[in-house]
Amino acid sequence: MTRKPADAARANPARAIAFHPGDTPDGGAVSLALAELRRPVVDLAPVDPVIDPAVAVFMGDCPMAFRPPVVAIAGGAPIVGAAAILAALAAAEPSKLLPRRPAERAVAEHWSAWIETDLVPPMMASIALRRLAPRHLPEAIEQARQVLKDRVARVEAALEDGPTLAGRWSVADMRLMAWLHRADWVGLGLGSRPALGAFADRAYAKPRIVLALAATKRPPVIVDHEGREGQGA
Amino acid sequence: MTRKPADAARANPARAIAFHPGDTPDGGAVSLALAELRRPVVDLAPVDPVIDPAVAVFMGDCPMAFRPPVVAIAGGAPIVGAAAILAALAAAEPSKLLPRRPAERAVAEHWSAWIETDLVPPMMASIALRRLAPRHLPEAIEQARQVLKDRVARVEAALEDGPTLAGRWSVADMRLMAWLHRADWVGLGLGSRPALGAFADRAYAKPRIVLALAATKRPPVIVDHEGREGQGA
Numbered sequence: 441m442t443r444k445p446a447d448a449a450r451a452n453p454a455r456a457i458a459f460h461p462g463d464t465p466d467g468g469a470v471s472l473a474l475a476e477l478r479r480p481v482v483d484l485a486p487v488d489p490v491i492d493p494a495v496a497v498f499m500g501d502c503p504m505a506f507r508p509p510v511v512a513i514a515g516g517a518p519i520v521g522a523a524a525i526l527a528a529l530a531a532a533e534p535s536k537l538l539p540r541r542p543a544e545r546a547v548a549e550h551w552s553a554w555i556e557t558d559l560v561p562p563m564m565a566s567i568a569l570r571r572l573a574p575r576h577l578p579e580a581i582e583q584a585r586q587v588l589k590d591r592v593a594r595v596e597a598a599l600e601d602g603p604t605l606a607g608r609w610s611v612a613d614m615r616l617m618a619w620l621h622r623a624d625w626v627g628l629g630l631g632s633r634p635a636l637g638a639f640a641d642r643a644y645a646k647p648r649i650v651l652a653l654a655a656t657k658r659p660p661v662i663v664d665h666e667g668r669e670g671q672g673a
Numbered sequence: 674m675t676r677k678p679a680d681a682a683r684a685n686p687a688r689a690i691a692f693h694p695g696d697t698p699d700g701g702a703v704s705l706a707l708a709e710l711r712r713p714v715v716d717l718a719p720v721d722p723v724i725d726p727a728v729a730v731f732m733g734d735c736p737m738a739f740r741p742p743v744v745a746i747a748g749g750a751p752i753v754g755a756a757a758i759l760a761a762l763a764a765a766e767p768s769k770l771l772p773r774r775p776a777e778r779a780v781a782e783h784w785s786a787w788i789e790t791d792l793v794p795p796m797m798a799s800i801a802l803r804r805l806a807p808r809h810l811p812e813a814i815e816q817a818r819q820v821l822k823d824r825v826a827r828v829e830a831a832l833e834d835g836p837t838l839a840g841r842w843s844v845a846d847m848r849l850m851a852w853l854h855r856a857d858w859v860g861l862g863l864g865s866r867p868a869l870g871a872f873a874d875r876a877y878a879k880p881r882i883v884l885a886l887a888a889t890k891r892p893p894v895i896v897d898h899e900g901r902e903g904q905g906a
Contacts, residue, residue: 503706561806561808561809562806562809564801564806565802565813569798569799569813571801572794572795572798572801573794573795574797576791576794576795576798577795577798577813577816577820579813579816580798580810580812580813580814580816583810583812585805585809585818587809
């Protein structure tokens with residue numbers, strides 16, 4: 441990350457939100473939420489010793505630890521993981537991140553919880569399987585593909601009823617959109633899912649969404665054979 | 674990593690090997706090989722812009738990227754991944770890392786290649802599945818368990834014929850031992866595999882092996898609720 445603390449953050453540190461996107465599309469969901477809040481955002485370095493001790497132990501002791509996104513709101517304690525962060529941000533500024541009507545708000549919260557527990561885990565597992573063991577575990581990969589297909593069909597059906605999951609662009613849509621942005625990682629085709637495809641097209645038509653998703657892509661350090669640095673594609 | 678450049682490295686930088694263990698047990702295999710070489714080892718910071726461009730693009734663009742070990746020998750180009758590193762080290766100092774007799778050397782090289790292509794990938798995939806999607810992909814996890822069981826049975830049978838895979842402690846045993854050291858991550862029981870268990874016991878009886886494996890465990894930064902730093906368990 442090469443973003444510099446914004447002038448606004450220096451002028452008003454009490455409102456600044458420190459953010460590290462981590463390694464997965466979940467960081468994109470947090471970035472989408474921050475784009476709605478329009479509060480100053482500063483970098484939270486991944487090495488800052490602010491991670492929850494339990495998370496640090498886990499990340500230090502587990503190979504292939506994906507790093508979850510982390511934020512610290514206005515100098516507060518770090519919040520780890522997209523679900524916890526989006527819930528905290530929505531609690532702080534509900535009018536910007538959740539539908540106003542209680543019934544729609546309940547639907548948004550239902551979808552947020554479902555994406556966390558039922559959609560993201562098999563997507564992560566699917567990526568890992570496809571990347572690490574395509575030759576060794578073809579049946580396991582097929583099993584993961586079927587589970588994902590069923591889950592995605594549920595989202596497709598919901599989006600046939602309206603442009604967003606819960607009446608207006610909410611944290612649930614942000615979590616979903618951040619993963620659709622990386623559908624290629626999961627091997628998820630949007631061509632055969634018109635409602636999801638239209639949902640993604642509407643999101644990509646909004647510059648602030650495109651910018652927020654672009655900001656969470658980790659810029660790899662590239663060194664060519666003469667030792668010059670550049671940016672990855 | 675908090676290791677400091679050894680005095681020996683400052684005295685003789687031309688022989689120093691820079692090493693970053695990455696995130697997986699593969700780093701342990703490299704550490705075991707370095708312990709045999711008895712050359713000065715210095716830290717290679719993971720952020721050093723020395724990673725192969727192709728690897729950097731991949732690691733920058735893929736979630737749950739496990740970081741492979743990286744070494745640079747005597748100021749040379751970085752070598753990424755346990756298989757490439759162990760091959761390079763063995764080529765540089767074959768008498769310390771491979772059997773002397775050609776027939777045994779061929780067996781060691783066969784096992785090294787097999788561990789790389791047939792044992793490590795399903796172990797990595799198994800870890801990812803067990804960690805990310807136990808509730809969602811039980812059949813995929815069972816499939817991975819069966820594949821691993823068959824592969825490990827092959828190693829068990831080989832170790833019933835002798836104390837090491839190829840006549841003497843070689844790079845193949847180092848790669849295997851580094852993964853056995855983390856058998857708990859894979860969910861691999863050694864109790865029902867007496868030859869593997871005895872292999873691990875013999876390795877753990879050697880202080881230089883215990884030290885080499887311990888050095889590759891990333892020390893997580895732990896901050897208690899008063900903000901004091903400490904080391905993880």
